[in-house]
Amino acid sequence: MTEPAQANPQGRPPILEVRGGRKNFGAVHALRGVDLVARAGEVTALVGDNGAGKSTMIKCIAGIYGFDAGDVLFEGQPVHISDPSEANDMGIEVVYQDLALCDNLDIVHNMFLGRELKKGIQLDEAAMEARAAEVLASLSVRTVRSIRQHVASLSGGQRQTVAIARAVLWNSKLVILDEPTAALGVAQTEQVLQLVRRLADAGLAVVLVSHNMNDVFEVADSINVLYLGQTAAQVRTKDSSRSEVIELITSGSMSPVGAGSGPALSKTTTDSANGSTPA
Amino acid sequence: MSTSTRPADPAAPSLLAGTVEQPTFGESVNNWVRKVRGGDMGSLPAILALLVLVLGFFALKPEKFLSALNIANLFQQGAVVTTIAMGLVFVLLIGEIDLSAGFTSGACGAVLALALTKLDWPWYLAFGAALVTGVVIGTLLGLSVARIGIPSFIITLAAFLALQGVVLLMIGTGGNISINDSVIIAIQNKNVPPVLGWVLGVLAVAAYAATSLLSWRGRRSRGLLTAPFGLVILKIVVLAVVILGLIGVLNQNRSLNSNVSITGVPIVVPCIAVLALVLGYVLTKTAFGRHIYAVGGNAEATRRAGINVKGVQTACFMICSTMAAFAGVFAASRATSVDPNAGGSNVLLYAVGAAVIGGTSLFGGKGRIIDALIGGAVIAVIDNGMGLLGYSSGIKYVVTGAVLAIAASVDAISRRRARATGRG
Numbered sequence: 121m122t123e124p125a126q127a128n129p130q131g132r133p134p135i136l137e138v139r140g141g142r143k144n145f146g147a148v149h150a151l152r153g154v155d156l157v158a159r160a161g162e163v164t165a166l167v168g169d170n171g172a173g174k175s176t177m178i179k180c181i182a183g184i185y186g187f188d189a190g191d192v193l194f195e196g197q198p199v200h201i202s203d204p205s206e207a208n209d210m211g212i213e214v215v216y217q218d219l220a221l222c223d224n225l226d227i228v229h230n231m232f233l234g235r236e237l238k239k240g241i242q243l244d245e246a247a248m249e250a251r252a253a254e255v256l257a258s259l260s261v262r263t264v265r266s267i268r269q270h271v272a273s274l275s276g277g278q279r280q281t282v283a284i285a286r287a288v289l290w291n292s293k294l295v296i297l298d299e300p301t302a303a304l305g306v307a308q309t310e311q312v313l314q315l316v317r318r319l320a321d322a323g324l325a326v327v328l329v330s331h332n333m334n335d336v337f338e339v340a341d342s343i344n345v346l347y348l349g350q351t352a353a354q355v356r357t358k359d360s361s362r363s364e365v366i367e368l369i370t371s372g373s374m375s376p377v378g379a380g381s382g383p384a385l386s387k388t389t390t391d392s393a394n395g396s397t398p399a
Numbered sequence: 400m401s402t403s404t405r406p407a408d409p410a411a412p413s414l415l416a417g418t419v420e421q422p423t424f425g426e427s428v429n430n431w432v433r434k435v436r437g438g439d440m441g442s443l444p445a446i447l448a449l450l451v452l453v454l455g456f457f458a459l460k461p462e463k464f465l466s467a468l469n470i471a472n473l474f475q476q477g478a479v480v481t482t483i484a485m486g487l488v489f490v491l492l493i494g495e496i497d498l499s500a501g502f503t504s505g506a507c508g509a510v511l512a513l514a515l516t517k518l519d520w521p522w523y524l525a526f527g528a529a530l531v532t533g534v535v536i537g538t539l540l541g542l543s544v545a546r547i548g549i550p551s552f553i554i555t556l557a558a559f560l561a562l563q564g565v566v567l568l569m570i571g572t573g574g575n576i577s578i579n580d581s582v583i584i585a586i587q588n589k590n591v592p593p594v595l596g597w598v599l600g601v602l603a604v605a606a607y608a609a610t611s612l613l614s615w616r617g618r619r620s621r622g623l624l625t626a627p628f629g630l631v632i633l634k635i636v637v638l639a640v641v642i643l644g645l646i647g648v649l650n651q652n653r654s655l656n657s658n659v660s661i662t663g664v665p666i667v668v669p670c671i672a673v674l675a676l677v678l679g680y681v682l683t684k685t686a687f688g689r690h691i692y693a694v695g696g697n698a699e700a701t702r703r704a705g706i707n708v709k710g711v712q713t714a715c716f717m718i719c720s721t722m723a724a725f726a727g728v729f730a731a732s733r734a735t736s737v738d739p740n741a742g743g744s745n746v747l748l749y750a751v752g753a754a755v756i757g758g759t760s761l762f763g764g765k766g767r768i769i770d771a772l773i774g775g776a777v778i779a780v781i782d783n784g785m786g787l788l789g790y791s792s793g794i795k796y797v798v799t800g801a802v803l804a805i806a807a808s809v810d811a812i813s814r815r816r817a818r819a820t821g822r823g
């Protein structure tokens with residue numbers, strides 16, 4: 121396998137790589153060749169207009185649909201994820217846009233839902249509580265009064281925090297967040313973005329789906345742009361400007377005027393397609 | 400786990416890990432008051448109602464209402480409704496309803512009676528057959544709701560009608576099968592020997608005290624949030640007073656005939672206590688119980704968490720119908736016979752009423768086994784007390800219906816209030 125080394129200034133291997141991913145819903149070609157590289161310790165933003173295929177791409181990676189064609193490499197190994205639990209087992213966790221928390225359960229129970237710690241047949245509440253507190257502390261979350269309160273009593277930002285903490289509770293290597301700040305106010309957006317940054321700093325690969333250029337430029341190391349179901353480009357944040365990214369989102373390509381920044385494009389759809397050899 | 404290996408920010412020690420500030424007794428009481436104000440009232444209205452009713456009936460009929468005889472009666476009368484209500488809690492928790500639970504108890508009682516009389520089976524096989532009948536009915540109901548997707552209101556209404564017919568077919572119109580088996584009859588008509596009653600009562604209190612103290616110490620030593628010690632002790636004392644007090648009263652002679660003596664706790668009481676302990680353990684201490692609450696709170700989130708939601712739903716209907724089978728046996732024991740109306744008339748509505756009056760929500764996700772016990776006590780006290788005062792069945796139904804309506808309003812209003820104040 122050829123590793124697109126030029127896309128990798130830090131010299132770290134990608135946790136996840138998608139090459140030429142395709143997905144059809146009947147006659148609808150939702151994904152028509154998508155490429156993505158997500159590295160440990162980095163936030164990779166996935167941007168694109170409404171309907172570009174961001175959520176579909178995430179669901180394919182998470183095993184909710186699975187790609188129709190294309191290669192998925194996890195830690196360099198080709199994988200076929202056809203079930204969400206397989207993705208979980210590999211260390212892929214997804215925080216969905218609608219969060220998926222149970223209002224009538226407390227924070228600890230939500231974080232461990234479906235993967236409770238047990239002593240024999242009995243729940244090990246003390247161990248779960250201690251572990252949940254440890255994870256929240258490691259994420260420097262200090263805004264929650266008690267981890268034994270029901271999540272119904274939490275603010276939007278706190279709920280997002282619980283959903284993210286739930287995702288990193290396990291030996292996750294890749295955390296995918298679908299528009300985590302879409303429903304949040306300014307202060308809470310800031311909180312969640314800082315949390316996203318800390319996840320990456322702690323060594324996880326983070327894929328952040330977002331609409332908001334401010335958010336993207338604040339936390340992302342790399343920006344992947346989808347245009348009509350195709351990857352327009354994946355660029356390094358520090359080498360690109362907002363106007364370039366917005367142009368990619370709206371037209372799918374860079375205008376010739378911006379040719380000077382051409383070399384800054386660390387990886388484009390064509391690069392990746394050339395680099396991949398079907399296994 | 401990659402994140403936990405990272406040292407936490409030393410400048411800002413976490414409030415969550417290790418250094419929990421333990422609440423004082425006063426703070427706990429304040430928290431509780433705030434919770435109640437916020438709409439999370441639990442069994443509080445039912446306990447208040449129970450106190451008011453007991454004091455009221457005691458004031459009106461002092462020589463009768465709190466006599467040992469009547470208290471024993473209360474337990475025997477309330478046993479069937481309370482047992483069905485405990486099962487209904489499971490179905491209500493997942494946001495469904497089982498309208499057929501009453502006639503399920505009737506059908507299981509009829510199976511018991513036929514097995515004892517027509518087949519001459521020993522009591523344990525007949526009891527087993529009744530329970531299996533309950534499991535089968537529950538499985539069918541659960542699969543209809545979870546797999547086929549029929550609304551539980553409709554499928555259990557259909558079962559309500561069909562099971563009524565089944566009981567009629569099994570027993571015959573105007574028929575009546577009397578039960579002679581001494582073990583089955585003993586459940587509702589014999590008592591635990593007084594000494595054994597004391598031993599069981601003391602053991603129960605000691606076991607509760609030991610587990611709550613051990614768990615308190617375990618949590619405190621791990622630096623987790625704990626209730627104040629005084630509150631833990633208070634709960635133990637209240638439980639001890641209630642249990643040992645009732646045993647004391649029931650161990651007195653309550654025979655109206657001076658030649659024979661009737662003493663001891665009715666056998667059905669420890670039976671219900673064991674069922675309640677098992678079901679309460681399942682709900683609060685096991686992952687399955689946690690998943691039941693999760694399904695009632697957010698079924699889609701539960702499914703995405705990898706939990707078999709359909710399996711949980713089916714299991715809840717199975718538990719409900721199995722509890723109805725126990726209730727059917729208790730009812731047959733009390734009447735020493737089974738007739739075609741067994742489990743009919745007000746049984747189901749009293750049972751739903753008991754669960755809801757006790758604080759179990761009709762909207763799913765909120766409820767406890769103790770709700771069924773407290774609500775069952777409220778219903779039994781109304782029924783019994785009004786009977787003592789000489790009111791007709793008509794008035795009793797109107798009053799019980801009104802109490803259920805009030806409980807359902809409390810449920811709906813507290814839910815709205817909980818939404819407004821951001822509590823589940």
Ligand SMILES: Nc1ncnc2c1ncn2[C@@H]1O[C@H](COP(=O)(O)OP(=O)(O)O)[C@@H](O)[C@H]1O
Nearest residue numbers: 145148150168169170171172173174175176177
């Ligand atoms: N389950 C589905 N069936 C049919 N079409 C779908 C389905 N999911 C998504 N699509 C289509 O795929 C395209 C991409 O959608 P989506 O991934 O949700 O976009 P985004 O998240 O970028 O806004 C849209 O045209 C959408 O209508």
Ligand SMILES: [Mg+2]
Nearest residue numbers: 174175176298
């Ligand atoms: Mg989307």
